[in-house]
Structures are given as C-alpha cells and as structure tokens.
Amino acid sequence: xxxxxxxxxxxxxxxxxxxxxxxxxxxxxxxxxxxxxxxxxxxxxxxxxxxxxxxxxxxxxxxxxxxxxxxxxxxxxxxxxxxxxxxxxxxxxxxxxxxxxxxxxxxxxxxxxxxxxxxxxxxxxxxxxxxxxxxxxxxxxxxxxxxxxxxxxxxxxxxxxxxxxxxxxxxxxxxxxxxxxxxxxxxxxxxxxxxxxxxxxxxxxxxxxxxxxxxxxxxxxxxxxxxxxxxxxxxxxxxxxxxxxxxxxxxxxxxxxxxxxxxxxxxxxxxxxxxxxxxxxxxxxxxxxxxxxxxxxxxxxxxxxxxxxxxxxxxxxxxxxxxxxxxxxxxxxxxxxxxxxxxxxxxxxxxxxxxxxxxxxxxxxxxxxxxxxxxxxxxxxxxxxxxxxxxxxxxxxxxxxxxxxxxxxxxxxxxxxxxxxxxxxxxxxxxxxxxxxxxxxxxxxxxxxxxx
Amino acid sequence: xxxxxxxxxxxxxxxxxxxxxxxxxxxxxxxxxxxxxxxxxxxxxxxxxxxxxxxxxxxxxxxxxxxxxxxxxxxxxxxxxxxxxxxxxxxxxxxxxxxxxxxxxxxxxxxxxxxxxxxxxxxxxxxxxxxxxxxxxxxxxxxxxxxxxxxxxxxxxxxxxxxxxxxxxxxxxxxxxxxxxxxxxxxxxxxxxxxxxxxxxxxxxxxxxxxxxxxxxxxxxxxxxxxxxxxxxxxxxxxxxxxxxxxxxxxxxxxxxxxxxxxxxxxxxxxxxxxxxxxxxxxxxxxxxxxxxxxxxxxxxxxxxxxxxxxxxxxxxxxxxxxxxxxxxxxxxxxxxxxxxxxxxxxxxxxxxxxxxxxxxxxxxxxxxxxxxxxxxxxxxxxxxxxxxxxxxxxxxxxxxxxxxxxx
Numbered sequence: 052x053x054x055x056x057x058x059x060x061x062x063x064x065x066x067x068x069x070x071x072x073x074x075x076x077x078x079x080x081x082x083x084x085x086x087x088x089x090x091x092x093x094x095x096x097x098x099x100x101x102x103x104x105x106x107x108x109x110x111x112x113x114x115x116x117x118x119x120x121x122x123x124x125x126x127x128x129x130x131x132x133x134x135x136x137x138x139x140x141x142x143x144x145x146x147x148x149x150x151x152x153x154x155x156x157x158x159x160x161x162x163x164x165x166x167x168x169x170x171x172x173x174x175x176x177x178x179x180x181x182x183x184x185x186x187x188x189x190x191x192x193x194x195x196x197x198x199x200x201x202x203x204x205x206x207x208x209x210x211x212x213x214x215x216x217x218x219x220x221x222x223x224x225x226x227x228x229x230x231x232x233x234x235x236x237x238x239x240x241x242x243x244x245x246x247x248x249x250x251x252x253x254x255x256x257x258x259x260x261x262x263x264x265x266x267x268x269x270x271x272x273x274x275x276x277x278x279x280x281x282x283x284x285x286x287x288x289x290x291x292x293x294x295x296x297x298x299x300x301x302x303x304x305x306x307x308x309x310x311x312x313x314x315x316x317x318x319x320x321x322x323x324x325x326x327x328x329x330x331x332x333x334x335x336x337x338x339x340x341x342x343x344x345x346x347x348x349x350x351x352x353x354x355x356x357x358x359x360x361x362x363x364x365x366x367x368x369x370x371x372x373x374x375x376x377x378x379x380x381x382x383x384x385x386x387x388x389x390x391x392x393x394x395x396x397x398x399x400x401x402x403x404x405x406x407x408x409x410x411x412x413x414x415x416x417x418x419x420x421x422x423x424x425x426x427x428x429x430x431x432x433x434x435x436x437x438x439x440x441x442x443x444x445x446x447x448x449x450x451x452x453x454x455x456x457x458x459x460x461x462x463x464x465x466x467x468x469x470x471x472x473x474x475x476x477x478x479x480x481x482x483x484x485x486x487x488x489x490x491x492x493x494x495x496x497x498x499x500x501x502x503x
Numbered sequence: 504x505x506x507x508x509x510x511x512x513x514x515x516x517x518x519x520x521x522x523x524x525x526x527x528x529x530x531x532x533x534x535x536x537x538x539x540x541x542x543x544x545x546x547x548x549x550x551x552x553x554x555x556x557x558x559x560x561x562x563x564x565x566x567x568x569x570x571x572x573x574x575x576x577x578x579x580x581x582x583x584x585x586x587x588x589x590x591x592x593x594x595x596x597x598x599x600x601x602x603x604x605x606x607x608x609x610x611x612x613x614x615x616x617x618x619x620x621x622x623x624x625x626x627x628x629x630x631x632x633x634x635x636x637x638x639x640x641x642x643x644x645x646x647x648x649x650x651x652x653x654x655x656x657x658x659x660x661x662x663x664x665x666x667x668x669x670x671x672x673x674x675x676x677x678x679x680x681x682x683x684x685x686x687x688x689x690x691x692x693x694x695x696x697x698x699x700x701x702x703x704x705x706x707x708x709x710x711x712x713x714x715x716x717x718x719x720x721x722x723x724x725x726x727x728x729x730x731x732x733x734x735x736x737x738x739x740x741x742x743x744x745x746x747x748x749x750x751x752x753x754x755x756x757x758x759x760x761x762x763x764x765x766x767x768x769x770x771x772x773x774x775x776x777x778x779x780x781x782x783x784x785x786x787x788x789x790x791x792x793x794x795x796x797x798x799x800x801x802x803x804x805x806x807x808x809x810x811x812x813x814x815x816x817x818x819x820x821x822x823x824x825x826x827x828x829x830x831x832x833x834x835x836x837x838x839x840x841x842x843x844x845x846x847x848x849x850x851x852x853x854x855x856x857x858x859x860x861x862x863x864x865x866x867x868x869x870x871x872x873x874x875x876x877x878x879x880x881x882x883x884x885x886x887x888x889x890x891x892x893x894x895x896x897x898x899x900x901x902x903x904x905x906x907x908x909x910x911x
C-alpha cells in the first residue's frame with residue numbers, strides 16, 4: 052500500500068511564486084518551430100508513449116542487448132520489464148570506466164553479446180544490439196563488432212541499434228530508432244503488397260486507405276502488426292512503403308535505397324483537403340479507385356455536431372504524445388465549435404506549419420504549454436479544479452490538468468484518415484461521458500498497451 | 504564475460520542517489536546529461552515525482568558542447584532556473600560523458616555559487632557507480648553546508664535521534680519510513696532530524712543537537728562518520744526488523760552502541776564517498792563462501808543485509824545465513840564478512856547453494872526452475888516501482904509474522 056504522507060510529504064516545499072512566463076505562451080505570440088527556450092529539462096511522470104526499449108519488441112522474436120553504462124541501462128531494463136514478457140527479451144552488457152580507459156570496446160561488446168546469445172534458452176532469430184554515446188564518442192568500430200558477430204552466428208539477423216542522445220547531428224533517437232527497426236528486412240521477389248512503416252501501433256484496419264488497397268488487390272504488411280518473424284521479413288516483398296509520420300521518413304528512404312521500394316508519405320492529418328490529397332496520391336501510385344470522400348466528410352461533420360452538443364464548452368487540452376498533429380487536431384476542434392484552450396508541446400513538426408499559421412491568425416489566444424520547460428514541474432496542476440471539468444486528449448495533458456476525463460490516445464493509436472478522425476471523435480465522446488478511474492495508473496506506465 | 508547480464512537488472516546510479524537524498528529539501532538538482540536519466544529517475548526510482556513538486560532536471564548536454572568543453576550553457580541555464588524558482592541550494596552531478604571528458608565540477612560549483620549566491624555542490628559522479636556514493640556524498644555536503652553548531656553535547660542514554668539514510672530507494676513509500684518514525688517516537692525518543700524523508704532543510708540543520716545517529720542505509724554511513732568527527736555524536740547502524748530486532752535496535756540507540764549488527768567500534772576512520780567513485784571496475788567476484796549449502800542467502804544493500812541476518816538468526820532460528828552485496832561501492836567498513844559479487848553467474852551459483860533466497864524478485868530469474876526458493880523483497884533501487892504491490896513493511900515488529908509465513 053502506498054502511503055500518501057510518503058509520496059506527498061506535507062512539509063515539502065511548494066512553489067507558488069513561480070510564474071508561467073516562458074513555459075506557456077499564446078500561439079499568437081509564438082515562434083515556429085520552437086516556441087520555447089528549453090534550458091534545464093523537466094521529465095513528466097506521465098510517460099505513456101513508446102521508448103527505445105519497447106519498439107524493438109515489435110519485431111517478433113527479436114532479442115535486445117544493450118551495451119551501455121549503468122545509468123542508461125537502468126532506465127531501459129526497467130522499462131522493458133514493464134511490458135508483459137519483456138524481461139525475457141532483454142539483456143545487457145555493462146560498460147565500465149575500465150573499458151573506457153582500456154579502450155576494449157569492440158572486444159567487450161562482442162564477448163558480451165556472444166555470451167548472452169549462448170546462454171539464451173532459445174536461439175533468437177534477430178538481435179538488436181544497442182550502443183551508447185560513450186562508445187561512439189570514443190569511435191567504436193561497429194563494423195568489427197557486427198561483422199564478427201554475423202560471422203559467428205550466421206543464422207541470426209543483427210541490427211545495429213543506437214541509444215545516443217548526445218550525438219544527434221542527423222537524427223533524433225526516435226527517428227534513428229525507427230530506421231534501424233527495418234534494417235533486418237531484406238529484398239525478396241516482388242509481390243502486390245505495400246508496407247506501413249514505422250508506426251508503434253497497428254494501423255486500424257477499417258480506415259479508407261487500407262480498404263482501398265485491399266480492394267485493389269494489395270496485401271498490407273503493417274510493421275506494428277507482424278505476428279511472426281517471417282511476417283516481418285516478408286516486408287521485403289512489397290512494392291512500396293507508406294509512412295504517415297515525419298519521423299518514419301528516413302526509414303522509408305533507407306528502404307528505397309536498400310530494397311528499391313517506393314516511399315510514399317501520406318501524412319497524418321485532420322484536414323479534409325490533406326486527407327483527400329493523401330487518398331488521391333495513393334490512388335495514382337497504385338492504380339486504385341477513390342472512395343467517396345464527400346460521404347466521409349458529411350459523416351464526420353454530423354458526428355462533430357452531435358458531439359459538440361454533448362461536450363459543449365468544456366475546456367479541452369491536447370498534448371503532443373496523443374497525436375503528432377496536436378495543432379491540427381486543435382484546429383479541427385476549434386473550427387467545429389469546441390473549446391480547446393491549451394496544447395502541450397515543445398516543438399512544432401514541419402507537418403503542422405499550416406495549422407500553426409491558421410491558429411496564430413484565427414485563434415491567437417490558444418495557449419501553447421511546454422511539457423519539458425523547467426517550470427512545468429513547479430506550476431500547479433489544477434486546471435480541472437479551476438475550470439470544474441477539463442477534457443484531456445493525451446496522457447500528459449491529463450496529468451498536467453489533473454483530469455480523469457481523458458482520451459487515452461498515443462501517437463494516434465493506429466487511427467488514420469477519415470475513419471481515424473471519426474473514431475477519435477467517438478473516443479472524445481466516451482472520455483467526456485465518464486471519468487477513467489485508472490487514469491493515474493495508466494499514464495505512468497511507459498508504452499501502455501505495448502504487447503510486442 | 505563478467506559484465507554480461509542476461510536476466511538481471513542494474514541498481515540506481517550515483518546521480519539518482521543525489522536526487523533522491525535531496526528531493527524534498529527545496530534545492531535545484533541537475534543531472535548533467537543529454538537525455539533519459541531524468542526520465543528514468545522520475546519514472547522508475549522516484550515514487551514521489553507524481554505528487555510532490557521538486558526541481559530535478561537534466562541539462563540537455565549536446566555533442567558540440569561536449570566536444571568543445573563548453574560549460575557556459577549549463578551555468579546560464581542553472582542561473583535562469585535559480586532566479587525564477589529560488590531554490591535553497593543547487594546540486595549538480597554528472598553522467599558518463601561529462602566524466603569522460605573530465606568536466607571540472609568543482610569549477611562549475613564555484614561559478615554557479617558566485618553567479619547565484621547559493622550553496623552549490625558540483626559532484627563528479629559518472630552515471631556508472633551506484634546510488635550509494637552519490638547519496639553519501641550529497642549528505643555529507645548538505646551537513647557541511649547547513650548543519651548549525653550544536654547547542655548541547657550528545658548524552659547517553661540517548662533521547663534525541665537523527666534518522667540517516669532514509670530514502671525511497673531503500674525504503675520505498677509503502678509505510679516503512681512512517682513505521683520507523685513511529686517506533687522511535689513510541690519508545691520515547693525525539694526525532695531530531697530525518698535524512699531525508701519527511702523533513703525540511705531547517706529540520707536537518709539542527710542535527711548537531713542529537714544524542715545518537717542511526718544509519719538505516721549505507722547511503723548515510725559517510726554522514727554518520729562526519730557527524731561523529733565534527734560533533735561527537737555516536738552512530739548505530741541497522742534497521743529494526745521483527746519483534747526482538749526492534750527491541751534490540753532501540754536498546755542500541757539508547758546506548759549509542761556502534762557494534763550493533765556490525766561489530767564496529769564506532770571509531771573507524773572516515774572514508775570519503777568520492778573514493779568509492781574512484782574504483783574503475785565495480786564487477787568484483789570476491790568469493791567469501793565455500794560450496795557448502797546454506798539455509799538462507801540474502802541479497803541487497805549492506806545495512807539491510809546485516810539487519811536481516813540478525814533478525815533471521817535471532818528470531819527465525821535460521822542457523823546459516825549468508826549475505827551477498829552486489830554493490831561493491833558501498834562503504835567498505837560495512838562490506839566485511841559478506842560476499843561482494845555483481846557477476847550474474849556467481850550470483851546464480853550462490854543462489855543454487857542456498858535453501859532459500861531473500862532478494863528482489865528480479866533475482867528469481869536466475870533460477871527459473873526454482874521459483875519457490877525465492878522470497879520476494881522488492882528493492883526500489885533495483886526494480887523501481889515495478890513490484891510496489893509486493894513490498895512488505897519490513898521495519899518493526901510486524902515483520903516477524905510476515906517472515907514466519909514466508910519461511911513456512
């Protein structure tokens with residue numbers, strides 16, 4: 052049993068003197084793409100989105116081996132442990148100061164990974180090894196490491212994974228991580244198939260794009276929905292990779308280079324024009340028939356109208372972990388009469404430029420709130436008390452506004468297109484109707500719902 | 504390959520020890536690192552983070568600043584936060600990258616202190632060692648900065664007690680800290696200060712007026728030695744476990760008996776926490792036990808281990824108890840007569856030799872075919888929040904019934 056006086060000691064200091072300046076800004080005064088100066092960084096205990104420890108578990112049969120210092124390992128091993136059966140798919144080799152001084156980085160990594168493989172109860176089909184900032188700062192030769200391992204274990208696919216947050220010249224850890232997840236996919240004879248890459252949730256099968264593709268005779272290989280290693284490898288037979296997220300672009304382009312598969316960006320959006328254009332792009336690329344977009348739009352309009360009658364003027368807050376298009380979702384809801392008052396984000400993705408410009412002009416009072424500014428952890432989490440009721444879209448928004456009326460949406464949770472938008476409206480309706488009594492438990496678990 | 508761990512976890516690191524020991528005291532705590540450490544600490548090692556506001560941050564170290572050795576951004580960012588949030592002090596610890604490039608934390612300490620006018624700690628941690636020397640060094644610094652001169656001399660039998668080394672990393676938030684305080688006050692003692700759950704900086708500043716220090720985890724052994732040398736306060740090491748254990752512990756407190764569960768004289772030489780950080784290789788296998796079987800093997804932090812051994816022998820009637828500490832950077836005075844081992848194969852072998860093993864549940868993965876051998880005692884510093892539901896109150900008389908049931 053958790054003791055309230057121990058997790059929330061009454062004598063602990065309060066910070067009522069801290070103002071929100073710098074951590075909150077009206078969008079009318081904000082800069083694109085970085086509305087905040089982030090110095091010291093706060094980390095929220097609401098951590099529902101996926102991490103580098105979880106995403107490799109989406110490759111069936113993949114065993115993760117992290118070769119890092121203890122501080123890095125402690126986080127990933129415990130994060131992996133929270134996933135059902137996650138501990139059995141995770142091992143590590145600890146880098147010490149002795150290794151750093153001796154410089155035997157390659158030797159200790161080869162020996163460590165080999166030791167673990169030899170001790171595993173079953174031979175893994177795939178091993179993703181992870182190196183950290185320290186090894187790369189000291190110029191580890193990964194060609195030697197993985198070359199030796201591939202020679203010693205020819206039956207195992209090795210992926211070179213990276214946990215190198217200090218070294219982000221080209222890619223963020225998330226972007227690089229998504230690219231590497233596809234590296235064990237190799238060319239196969241072509242079939243009439245396409246891939247969805249690299250999402251962390253299976254794409255909802257009902258969406259109009261998937262229906263179009265299936266009606267056109269295409270098989271869909273969805274990275275996040277692979278149930279066997281063979282299904283994962285079968286992604287090598289596809290004609291093209293469809294991606295919805297900017298962060299997946301290097302993965303799609305890498306596959307174009309390696310596998311000669313086309314890369315098609317059909318971006319996440321809540322804007323009818325973009326949704327229509329996405330479908331047209333897919334129709335042109337694959338020779339598909341367009342669906343009845345007017346009908347979809349009419350259905351959504353009717354649903355939004357009915358939802359507004361229920362939600363009324365309830366204040367709504369959205370966060371960037373719920374959707375890669377928090378401003379796009381804010382725009383849709385605001386233009387349909389909903390009262391969106393705050394969006395939690397730290398930077399604005401390129402795909403949000405149009406929504407940012409629109410909101411800056413039409414809704415300049417919409418508040419942008421940094422999730423990692425040092426003040427965020429000191430500012431009161433009392434919107435739900437202040438406003439009576441707050442509806443949060445996303446786990447961070449739920450935490451910061453302290454509301455149990457929340458939509459448990461993470462990176463769109465596989466919802467895509469017109470159908471995805473329609474389902475999000477359903478979810479908003481459900482969240483508005485009743486509190487989620489498990490809010491506190493849910494939002495603290497990293498990669499909630501991850502069952503890779 | 505000694506550093507390869509197929510199934511085991513790692514302990515919270517030095518930076519997290521600093522943060523955990525200072526969490527409730529109104530200071531600004533900075534982990535000098537790129538990303539991830541703050542999230543790990545908040546998520547897995549700091550059960551207070553959801554409810555209690557605290558200034559624990561990461562610096563966002565980047566590649567160019569690392570290469571150029573540029574500490575100015577760190578100092579500027581700290582100064583900005585200090586101006587806005589008005590902390591009582593500032594503590595800065597480092598991760599592997601700053602350590603590898605030889606970041607001068609003492610210089611940063613002086614620059615930040617000059618700029619902000621606040622007491623500042625620059626602690627060259629490396630993100631590789633455990634929470635023990637991190638918290639240990641932070642406690643001693645805190646005492647040097649804030650403890651006021653004593654208004655009275657320590658007296659025996661003791662009446663005023665400092666509780667030292669009380670953090671969620673070793674006691675979690677499931678009632679152990681509350682029970683510990685209750686036992687002390689019910690026995691007629693006054694809690695002079697509590698380092699550092701449920702107290703304020705002002706409360707800690709009066710620690711020199713105590714009659715006795717009680718070290719409830721090895722994070723505070725350095726502090727106890729410092730307070731002995733500076734204010735002449737004797738220390739007792741141990742946790743009150745079980746009915747007899749609690750009575751014996753209270754008696755040791757009254758007498759200021761340093762030999763209680765440790766055999767120490769109380770005059771042992773003060774060894775700085777920083778020396779533990781100088782050890783380059785924590786992966787030691789100093790086998791202390793032969794290959795004969797034992798009744799119970801206990802795995803964990805040294806003060807807990809010694810207290811558990813006394814409890815098992817005196818109250819549970821267990822004859823042959825062995826202790827295994829995976830934390831080789833614990834205070835060396837406390838590591839005597841126990842095996843210090845971090846290597847997975849060695850720990851597995853010790854578990855095989857034991858009839859029962861009392862340890863964090865992650866250790867049970869070493870012998871998946873013998874799950875009944877293990878008695879689960881989750882350790883927050885090892886498995887984080889994952890096993891909160893299984894954590895017992897191991898402090899106090901009620902532990903006797905709990906353990907009897909487990910040893911059936």
